[in-house]
Amino acid sequence: MHEGHQTHRSRLPHQHLSLHRTNVRCVGIKAVGDGQLTFSDLDGDAGLDDDDFDRSLFDTTMVVVDLETTGGSAANDEITEIGAVKIRGGEVIGEFATLVDPGCPIPPKIVTLTGITEAMVADAPMIGEVLSSFVEFARGAILVAHNARFDMGFLRHNARALGIEWPFHTSLCTVTLARRVLTRDEAPSVRLSVLADLFNVSVRPTHRALDDARATVEVLHHLLERVGNQGVGTYRELTAYLPRTNPRLRAKRSMAQSLPARPGVYLFRGPSDEVLYVGTAVDLRRRVSSYFTGSDPRPRMSEMVGLATRVDHIECAHGLEAGVRELRLLAAHAPAYNRRSTQPHRGWWVVLTGERFPRLKVSRTPTEDSIGPIGNRTTAATIADMLAAATGLRSCTTRSGSASHHWCRSEAAGGPRIGGCHAASDRPLTLPDYLPRVSAVRDVMTGDSDVALATLTDRLTHLSEMQMFESAARHRDRLSATIDVLARCQRLSALNRIAELVVARRDEQHGWELAVIRHGRLAGAGVARRGVPPMPVVDTLVAAAETVLPDVGPLFGAPAEESALLYRWVTEPGARIVGASEPFVLPGACAQRWSAWSRVAHDARESPRRAG
Structure with missing residues (x-):
């Protein structure tokens, strides 16, 4: 990973520069002149021409590169390590890895992040020697990196400063590719570690160059698999598929220049000073700058940046404060280009009424005896029905007033099956009969008892034993939703009290x-x-x-x-x-105890969908 990398220069004997070859047919090593190592591709690719851009991605040679550095500025910081993997046809055909003497101290935070110490680079080669070797190793290939702007910026800057030919006029960024291919729900972040987890790659990123390059190779293959399914087969088609920088957006890059490289919240404002969009960042300058590159594939974002006249920011102590401030600003401004969290108090609550014979109803307003919030009114009504069924609470809307009893006739008493009032019986219910049911529903809502949940799972077992599988599946899904809402409300209530x-x-x-x-x-x-x-x-x-x-x-x-x-x-x-x-504890019989059951129910519901 590149964020926060830092580097410096040193001299190392040539044997410390390693090339791992997994396919001897494709890569050769030879000594020239003073013994400097160079790398030549035995297949003879000397450079990229128009035919290369129209060649199948499967047959295109790529070199995936990763750097460790002493900081984030190519002009002021130095490279400490280069790792690269050459691939073609889905196979690794060569690897390049070396430490680099940056010629300056390595900041302690970089040592902590990467594990690269000054002692480790004391005998490493200088960047001039390493860069010449890397150029020969990668010649004729397309360079690929995760956050290519970072890596290419350092490599180009050093090549220019040292007068080394830089024959690579194009590169591919897996960050840009991931943002184009993956949805925000699937990948809220496109950090290498997050994508490695998403695709379950075999080599995990470690903030060491070769490991991170290997992880990027696997991520790249997964991403190319996705675009291949969309008819993208050549490098030319891939570059057309990726978002391009809009000159109008690029012209606004100055909006980000004064922002600090600190965590915080940013607000894009429009021509009437209205808030167009609110977001958070661990590095405000870097995040806001990304809006002017065209890397975000969402047309709404390009439209928003086109309207923006300035960017305000609030620097925060850490990510948690930034996240909370974002939520509050979204609620305060309801920006037109944000699609979430603009109504924090919206939602539905399952509320126990204050009637003489209480029942559960769905309301916009919480009370002392309620659970929620629930995003969907139908889901809230379903949960109210499940809890009423489990505890025998009435579900009819008959007004009881000051009556001393409640009576919904059951079928056994000759009355109609009234849409299923869960308190229906063959005789009137008095308050002493009814109040234990109210206590039971209160207890399951607060987590003081889970008897009602056990009753509902027994009902599911009964339906399955009766081979009423469709009814059992509906009951399972309703019960899972009930458990999830109860558990969430009880968790948050434990904190909020x-x-x-x-x-x-x-x-x-x-x-x-x-x-x-x-x-x-x-x-x-x-x-x-x-x-x-x-x-x-x-x-x-x-x-x-x-x-x-x-x-x-x-x-x-x-x-x-x-x-x-x-x-x-x-x-x-x-x-x-x-x-x-006061203690931060969950109730003894909270619905969280049923979370494993709910996960199994979710998996059972999703399995047929995945199979379909």
Whole structure:
């Protein structure tokens, strides 16, 4: 990976520069003049001509390259390692790997990231020697890199500075290809580590050049497989398929120049100062700059950037604060070009009514006895029906007023089968008869009992034993949705009921990211840098944190998306609770205990779809 790489120069005997050959037919090594190693392609590709661009991608020679560096600026930083893999026809035909002496100190954060120390590069060759060898190794091939602008920028800059011929006039970026091929749902991020996980590649990225180049090769093959299914077969067709930079967008690159290389939130504003789009970034300058390259395939984004007149930003302490600020800004501005999270308090709730004989209903407004929010009203109605069925709560809308009993006649009493009121019986129900059912539904909603869920799973077993498989499948899906909504609401409620929770997590520089959470809202955020005692920083954050007053409902008035973001951050590995006004615990009989059952049900539902 390239983000945050850094490098410097040193001298290493030639034997430290390694070429791994997996196909001896394709790659040769020879010594010339002073013994410098050069690499020649035995098939004789000297350069790319028009025929090469129309050659099948399968038959095209490509060299996938990755660098480790001392920083992100080609002008000011140096290369510490080069790794490259030559491929053709889906096979690896050669590898190139060497450390490089950058001739300058390697920053500690880069040593931590890559594991490359100054001692390791002390005897490494200088970049001039390495670059000449790399050019010979890759000559006649198309260069490929993950975030090609980064790697090509360093390689071209060094070639120009050293007067080395640079014969590569075209390159392929797997970041751009991934953004074109994959949906945001499938790959919210196109970092190499994320794509490696998505495609389950055999070589994992390690922030070492050869490992990352090998991982990129596998990612590239998976991406080319996808475009091949869309009729893209040659390099020329591939470049036409990829997004191209619009000169109108490129002309606006200056909007990003003043932004810091820090985490934060950015806001594109239009001609009337309206907010067009809100997003987050771990590096504001780099992320905003990407909008002016045309690499985003979404036509809406090009349209948005075309309208933008400036970019505002809010620098944040860390990614969590940026994510929360994004959600709040989306709610405040409802930007026309954002498609999510613009209505944080929208959604449906399953609410226990306050009638004499309470029932469950679907409402836009939560109460003390409710679960949600649920995005779809039909789903909310289904969950209300499932819980009423499990506990015997009435599902009819008959007004009970101040009556001392409730009676929906069952079929056994000669009455109609009234759309199935779950409290139907052959005799009137008095309050003492009915109130235990109300307590049962309250207990399953709060997680104090899961008897109702056990009742519903018994019903599923009965349907299966009766070989009523279609009914069983519908019941399974309804029960799975019920478990998921209950579990989510109970998780967030456990967090949101806490008046104050202070959490710390290690950052990449071995400092601490800090968050003060009050009733499910981020009230304060900060960072204790490496070497700075964290507790005084915590005390300052707590003293300056926002006051949050709880509201009605299981989420205490906090938006569900913000609470969910906080819950994930607090419960991920590495998070440490620094202080809490009360214990952060889930109820003993919460629906989370049924999450494994729900996952199996989801898989069972998806299997026929995948098979189809």
